[in-house]
Amino acid sequence: MKQKVIVIGAGIIGTSVAYYLSKKDVNVVLIDAKDIAAGTSGACDKAIMLQSKKSGPTLAMAMKSAELYKNLEEELGEDLEYENGGGMILINNEEELKVLYEHVQKQREAGLKVTIITGDEARKINPNLSPKILAATWCEQDAEVNPLKTAFAYAKAASKANMTMHLNCKVTNLIEVNGRVIGVNTTQGEIYGDCVVLCCGVWVTSLLSSLHLEVPIMPRKGVILVTEKLPKIINCNILGGSYIVSKLQKEPPEKNPLGIGLSMGQTKSGNLLIGGSREFAGFDSSVNSFILTEIAKKAIAAFPCLQHVNLIRSFVGFRPFTPDNLPVIGEVPTVSGLYIAAGHEGDGVALAPITGQMIAEIVTDQTTEMDLTPFHMSRFFESFTY
Amino acid sequence: MDDLLICRCEGVCMGLILKAIDEGSTSVQGVKKRTRAGMGYCQGRTCQPILRDILQKSIGQNEIEQTQKAQAPVRPIPLGKL
CATH class of the missing domain: 3.30.9.10 (D-Amino Acid Oxidase, subunit A, domain 2)
Structure with a gap:
């Protein structure tokens, strides 16, 4: 049976994650409390700016992401208003x-x-x-894109690859059994899957707190x-x-x-x-x-x-x-079957394609081409004050 | 009917609005983000109540705010006069 992955949040990060997962022949379920690009991704600017990133993991990631953007219009078959204008x-x-x-x-x-x-x-x-x-x-190398069009196009392409979408559907909590997340409770009923990816940006903390986990987003x-x-x-x-x-x-x-x-x-x-x-x-x-x-x-x-x-x-x-200005990407420690891709602050548009690709790799193959260590959620645990 | 003009500022017609609703919009904001209706010079003063009525007719009531959130400026104002 195909792996079934639940993605929570249909912003530019969630739709990107859903799209790259759908390319891996996975059953994807995308859930959003409101609509595609209804939150942060619908209230931002359009820059894919590389030179504003500090050299280090974010810049390395942004450069890979910028490469993915170059062919994205062709890949998705949609006009994204992409322009590599510097x-x-x-x-x-x-x-x-x-x-x-x-x-x-x-x-x-x-x-x-x-x-x-x-x-x-x-x-x-x-x-x-x-x-x-x-x-x-x-x-x-700096470029521009319409983030609304990008999120809608990602969702459309994933839907063509048999993704199921539940909009106006709020996830109330994660269902955990013996240290493993097996699904979600929503305002439209329970949805079960093999794993869950949290892509709900600033709204991620309340879902994690239902498992007594904290992330400083x-x-x-x-x-x-x-x-x-x-x-x-x-x-x-x-x-x-x-x-x-x-x-x-x-x-x-x-x-x-x-x-x-x-x-x-x-x-x-x-x-x-x-x-x-x-x-x-x-x-x-x-x-x-x-x-x-x-x-x-x-x-x-x-x-x-x-x-x-x-x-x-x-x-x-x-x-x-996030306090160290790096996004949180990868497995959520201490529970299995739960992944996170959130905390991109102002870099979400620039980093969306690479984030989606990395999550798709780690969810399906358990490994990624890029080193995810700098983005791992556990980096906050030592300095945390509860 | 499909070429009935709904948003004058952005030149968005009925057909496109209905397509957006077909594609999953359940709110004025959702239609706006898919079609640009209400994104123009008048910021939806004329078309947003119409969009709300079209939505109500096609999908009934929904819990999301009926028109977009009021936000400054009240009417267009030159940047130099702010």
């Missing part, structure tokens, strides 16, 4: 230049094609960029601004240097409690998505007008032509934060 981090002053120069050197050693370009070179790529921008980093609130449709204003992914610099220099969060920085991308439809903020506020989805103003100021400083562009909406997403 990305830049804007440098405002000498101090930022110094810090980012070191960052770039480390990434180059890790094999990323990233360089520092002058302000004028940056303005050649993005003619609307402010004359005040001193320099920029440039990485041609916390919702980190991010606000994004949406403008009216515009002709092509920016030609690649944009990140503001100041936020990356403060992150690299490990500045205490008190200095910028709302985590305001600049990230920009233009959708295929023409809307600009302008981020963002990163704050710990539980699941409070209200938008503070101060945050909108501050983000808008940063966007206008980088692209003065945005002064008169209309904001039409703002939205809030809850990114699954």
